[in-house]
Amino acid sequence: MVTMKTIATVLGVSDSTVSRALNDHFSIGGETKRKVRKVAKELGYVPNAVARGLNQKRTKTLGLVFPYSLSDPFLARVYHGIEDETLKSGYNQFVCQTGDNQEREQLHLDQLMEKRADGVIVVPASSNYVDDSSLCESVASLRQLGIPIVFIDKYLPDMDVDYVIADYERLAYELVKHLIGLGHRRIGFVGGYDCTSMRDGQRGYRRALADAGIVCEQRFVKNAVLSDSPGGWRADGAVRELAEEDGVTALLLASHKQALELLPAEHAGIERRDVVEFASLSGPGRFWLRAATARMALEEMGRMAAEIIMKYQQGGERTRRQEVVLPSELIFRKAAGDGKARPLPAEI
Amino acid sequence: MVTMKTIATVLGVSDSTVSRALNDHFSIGGETKRKVRKVAKELGYVPNAVARGLNQKRTKTLGLVFPYSLSDPFLARVYHGIEDETLKSGYNQFVCQTGDNQEREQLHLDQLMEKRADGVIVVPASSNYVDDSSLCESVASLRQLGIPIVFIDKYLPDMDVDYVIADYERLAYELVKHLIGLGHRRIGFVGGYDCTSMRDGQRGYRRALADAGIVCEQRFVKNAVLSDSPGGWRADGAVRELAEEDGVTALLLASHKQALELLPAEHAGIERRDVVEFASLSGPGRFWLRAATARMALEEMGRMAAEIIMKYQQGGERTRRQEVVLPSELIFRKAAGDGKARPLPAEI
């Protein structure tokens, strides 16, 4: 194995000289630098980032912990943002997927700690909203090791952790306002548990109704249920109830996964890349039609999260919690069907 | 920072004792082991894989170099296979995407070498089939460092490198045979350059024609062109020529990307997960219709590639080149339209 020592021996200099030469240190003569680089290339020397990492305490490595695979259109865009931000500085990322499962989330966080990632970006598993103790522990351990962690899209409200989210409250507000403008009065909300994005969304939903003088009926607000399906959530039960029992004419969905389930297949295909959280759907039709949706700045979210970590790398001290809320773009579709508000089909 | 030394000091033993205790070495007493583990837990000790990696020369890390993002349905399945195989042994993967670009491919391979990945799995960028010199260099460097590399799906024929591919020749043979059975006589092949998968496919295509006593006309075989589009290849030009000038009635496509381009959007959506390389299409219709396709064992390909590397990790010497060809499943659709063979529409 050719190391700096090898090069040093060949040239009859010390290994520290080689190190400094390769790092372009000012105290090494130009001629020496040239010779060192020449020999290094000839010998096919490849610097050992593991050894460097050990003494620099920096690995130029990021850990990404995602609930689903990167074939999820949401995560894929987030990932691109992160990659885009870090590629130029020679960072690599460990990509981990948890299957929306807490145990695996913890497992991966442990592995990333052992491997001394320089930072970790997490899109938390939904099951944390039932019991977040394991995640909290992991965050504490990361803190102790001095590894910055940033949450994306969702976070645990009472945990002191940096995060980057979309402006869910405004989104929900505008989407519901749009539905009201289309004539809808009985509008359902399918959220779920105490997830920050859904909670914020619900707030916007309520505010929009209130502003329009519509009484917000509690029975119109349902939770999706956690399931072991690939998406983690199932909304069909809630939607069926809302349509059959309560005769809602429009719906606000708090998850792109939910929206995808309900959209007609051909739309799902075409618009897959656009469909993101907080789609609002309206009828009629065999399937629900999408009245509007939000195009969240997902790449930007990834980029911001990476940027926060990069700041810490450059010696930035963590003084206070970073809370980034990125504005999203709203996309309104033409009114579905004849544009009249009418009960939605219960069949999904 | 709490290290083994910290634990050792607390307990008044040496750090080597701590190391052995944590690794459950036989020469350490049961009582000592218990105490060490207790203190380790209390202090929140997290082993440093970087330090371990330096002296073991094993990082428990794999590098994956893919041309596209993991939102590509092909790669996503390959990735799942790899993850599945390596998760249980505590491996993490560096996921790198090259955008089908050689420079970035080389850049990522260099990074992976520096970080001393234990092995690298590569789905080569298509541009390597024009000029593979940079890839060859990288492979040589990896060899020198003793890092095993496995190619998936495609490989460079004159390079001594392990690879896992699908049974492209048989696939093409069966698909063409199916088209012939449907009455087609003028069957086009859209491949491209000297890529192994396409070359093998073309061999099967020719053999099927020959077995049916059909003369294989050279003008029915076209190359797709390399482009900077997301897919890397563009087939529309070739397809247009085949349809307009040569009046072919059916087509064999050597890439799932090409097939996706030509399929009607709603099918692309619905069947996205099935559409893989070597789809065969036939008309008529506004769009080409899919007559048959191959469901390749993509997860299995990933798993096999990972397994090959794991073998090397366990001290397996590389004696001879590993060449794995995995059988695929063929999926035949009902004949399109009235099932009659007729010229395909040139519009795409």
Added chain:
DNA sequence: CCCCTTTACGCAAGCGACTGCGTAGTAGTT
């Protein structure tokens, strides 16, 4: 010609974990 400042390197001590070899201490044998 001597002293002082630069320039250009070498020495050696880490970083955190692993490991070959040596050695006290205890137990068992004859």
Added chain:
DNA sequence: AACTACTACGCAGTCGCTTGCGTAAAGGGG
């Protein structure tokens, strides 16, 4: 009692690279 055989650890070197500090050589000023 002397010898052998384990058991249970400690010492110190190693992995490859970085870095603070020390120093010889070269150059410049008085």
